[in-house]
Every structure is written in C-alpha cells, then in structure tokens.
Amino acid sequence: MKEYWNLYSAWFHIGLFTFGGGYAMLPMIQKEVIEKHHWASEDEIMDYYAIGQITPGVIAVNTATFVGYKQKGIPGAIICTLGVVSPSLIIITVIAGLIANFSEIPAVQSALRGIQVAVCVLMVNAIIKLFRKGVTDIPSFLICAAAFILSYFTNISTVVLVIAAGITGYVLFTVRGLKEADHE
Amino acid sequence: MSEFWLMCWEFFKTGLFAVGGGLATVPFLREMSVKYGWFTMEKLTTMIAVSESTPGPIGINMATYVGYETFGIPGAIGATLSLVTPSIIVICVIAKMLEKFRTSKIVQGVFTGLRPAVVGFILSAVISIFLISLFCIPEFQASGNMLDLFNWKGILLFAALLAFTSWKKDLHPIFMILIAAAAGILFSF
Numbered sequence: 001m002k003e004y005w006n007l008y009s010a011w012f013h014i015g016l017f018t019f020g021g022g023y024a025m026l027p028m029i030q031k032e033v034i035e036k037h038h039w040a041s042e043d044e045i046m047d048y049y050a051i052g053q054i055t056p057g058v059i060a061v062n063t064a065t066f067v068g069y070k071q072k073g074i075p076g077a078i079i080c081t082l083g084v085v086s087p088s089l090i091i092i093t094v095i096a097g098l099i100a101n102f103s104e105i106p107a108v109q110s111a112l113r114g115i116q117v118a119v120c121v122l123m124v125n126a127i128i129k130l131f132r133k134g135v136t137d138i139p140s141f142l143i144c145a146a147a148f149i150l151s152y153f154t155n156i157s158t159v160v161l162v163i164a165a166g167i168t169g170y171v172l173f174t175v176r177g178l179k180e181a182d183h184e
Numbered sequence: 185m186s187e188f189w190l191m192c193w194e195f196f197k198t199g200l201f202a203v204g205g206g207l208a209t210v211p212f213l214r215e216m217s218v219k220y221g222w223f224t225m226e227k228l229t230t231m232i233a234v235s236e237s238t239p240g241p242i243g244i245n246m247a248t249y250v251g252y253e254t255f256g257i258p259g260a261i262g263a264t265l266s267l268v269t270p271s272i273i274v275i276c277v278i279a280k281m282l283e284k285f286r287t288s289k290i291v292q293g294v295f296t297g298l299r300p301a302v303v304g305f306i307l308s309a310v311i312s313i314f315l316i317s318l319f320c321i322p323e324f325q326a327s328g329n330m331l332d333l334f335n336w337k338g339i340l341l342f343a344a345l346l347a348f349t350s351w352k353k354d355l356h357p358i359f360m361i362l363i364a365a366a367a368g369i370l371f372s373f
Binding site: 095114 | 197201203204205212215229238244249286292297299300303314316317346349357360
C-alpha cells in the first residue's frame with residue numbers, strides 16, 4: 001500500500017510543480033523519480049520521454065504510465081497517471097469556477113481579451129519551433145501543407161487526417177528505403 | 185448516447201490520436217467547438233491561456249477545463265480520465281515490447297508522416313484563434329468598412345509581445361500572459 005502511495009504522491013508533486021508540461025517537466029521528474037525514489041535511471045527516463053512524444057496522448061501522462069508500469073504493472077500505471085492529473089483537476093476546476101463567476105466584470109473581460117493576444121504570440125512561437133523540428137525537407141513540407149489545407153478548409157475529422165498522415169509517412173519511408181537499397 | 189458520454193468519447197479519441205503533446209490536442213478541441221458548440225473559440229483561447237499559466241500538463245489542463253465548462257465537476261473528471269485512458273493502454277502495451285517498438289520500421293515510417301502533419305493541424309487551429317483575437321469579423325460584416333476588420337489594439341499588442349519574446353527568448357508564458365492582461369485592462373480592450 002505504501003509503495004502505491006509513494007507513486008501517487010511523487011507524481012502529484014510533479015504535476016503540481018511543473019508549468020507548461022513537455023520539457024519543463026524533466027527537472028521535476030529527475031528529482032522525484034531518479035534521485036529520490038530510484039525508480040528509473042536517467043537513460044530510461046530519456047527513452048520514456050522519446051517514446052512519449054511519438055505515442056498518442058499527453059507526454060507527462062505517458063512518462064508517468066511507463067514509470068508506474070515498471071514498478072507495479074498496470075495498477076502502478078493507473079496510480080501514477082492519477083497522481084499526475086490530480087493537481088490539474090483541482091486547480092483548473094477552481095480557476096474555471098472563478099472565471100465563470102467574474103467574467104461579467106468589464107475589467108476582467110478586458111484582461112481576457114488582452115490574454116487572447118498573448119495566446120496568439122505563444123502559439124506563433126510554438127508553431128515556429130515545431131516547424132523547424134518537424135519540417136526538414138520537401139516531402140515533409142508537402143505533408144505539413146496538405147495537413148493544414150485539409151484541416152482548415154474541409155470538415156474531414158482530425159482522426160481521419162492523422163491516420164492518413166501516418167499511412168503517407170509509412171509509404172514514403174518504405175519507398176525511400178527501397179530506393180536506397182537499389183543504389184547500394 | 186447522452187451528451188456526457190459523447191463528450192467522454194470525443195476526449196478518448198483525442199487521447200488516442202493527438203500525437204506530440206499538449207498543443208496537439210488543440211485541433212481536436214477546435215473540432216469539438218465547431219461540431220458540438222460546447223464552447224466558443226473565444227472561450228477556447230482563454231482555456232489555452234489558463235492551461236499554460238497553471239501547473240500541470242497543458243493537455244490535461246485543457247481537458248479538465250473543457251469538461252468543467254461543459255458538464256461541471258463530473259465533466260472535468262470524465263474528460264480528463266477519458267483523455268488519459270488510451271495512453272495507459274498504449275503505453276502498457278509498448279512497455280512490454282520496448283526494444284521491438286524502438287527499432288520498428290513501421291513506427292519510424294508512420295512518424296515520418298505524423299511529425300510534419302501535426303504542425304499543419306496545429307497551424308489550422310492557430311489561425312482560427314488569430315481570427316477571433318486579432319480581427320473583428322462580425323463588426324466588419326455589419327459595417328463593411330475595411331478599417332473595422334482589424335482589432336488595432338490587439339495587433340499592436342501582438343507585435344509588441346512578439347518583438348519582446350524574440351528579444352527575451354526564455355520569458356515564461358505566465359509573465360507574458362500577465363503583461364497582456366495588464367495591457368488589456370489599461371487600454372480597455
């Protein structure tokens with residue numbers, strides 16, 4: 001029982017003290033999972049992280065699930081995930097309630113409209129970073145452009161587009177592999 | 185299917201298909217907004233701001249917020265648990281065959297397509313957010329005056345913040361959001 005509690009509270013801490021998720025989470029994970037509890041080595045965490053990025057879902061949750069599964073199997077995976085989402089559930093519910101109650105005040109509305117602009121800036125910076133990392137050659141540029149056009153101008157669901165992008169990538173990768181094999 | 189379970193199902197699908205972390209959920213949320221009208225795009229922008237400036241993974245914060253807006257506290261819990269369920273299943277399967285997964289040609293191939301596509305999906309959600317934050321399309325449609333199309337104060341603040349962040353690259357999102365909130369109140373946006 002105590003081990004489950006340790007898993008839950010460690011991931012609760014990680015959820016509570018990281019802002020923004022993604023790489024912002026690594027220092028807290030290092031402190032709790034590697035240094036304090038020795039549940040995983042540095043290399044293992046980097047592996048979990050890398051896989052967390054290419055598997056569906058939130059990266060922090062994927063990493064928590066990995067660590068929990070390694071310690072206590074499926075129940076451990078569930079406990080760690082619940083731990084990392086608990087702070088969000090509490091904090092966001094409180095803030096959402098507050099915003100709903102105060103959103104009629106003109107100053108709050110003005111502040112929210114200013115914040116919308118900040119979100120635009122955050123998203124532009126995020127997109128530039130993602131673009132530099134993910135779009136590196138002509139085929140990847142074409143995939144990115146097609147994904148944008150189809151998701152912006154048509155009603156095709158994102159799920160279908162994700163599957164189509166995965167298949168396109170697989171075909172492209174295989175064809176490239178065959179061409180390289182021909183050259184050798 | 186009741187509306188509540190429909191929402192949980194939508195979040196389950198998001199958890200299963202949003203690859204690449206928190207922001208990858210935004211295109212799915214935009215789709216929910218358009219398809220079901222559970223929240224407006226304007227509200228979604230506020231949710232992104234709150235999710236970025238509060239503790240916790242962005243994707244989880246967004247799910248909790250959307251769930252709360254739609255069905256109160258049960259909605260918050262339902263949306264969040266639905267979002268993480270696919271992760272738990274997928275990761276437990278992968279953890280069993282870690283080596284195979286890492287070297288798999290299929291995984292590498294699929295990811296070759298997904299990585300650039302996700303950028304395109306997020307870009308389309310970003311443009312929707314731009315249109316409501318920096319432009320005044322309803323006012324423009326009412327008056328037909330080109331000058332009414334632009335939210336001038338917003339565009340000025342946008343330019344100023346963008347310049348500021350390219351100068352001070354490690355500025356934390358919270359500070360930018362606070363500056364923008366102050367500017368919003370000061371210049372009555």
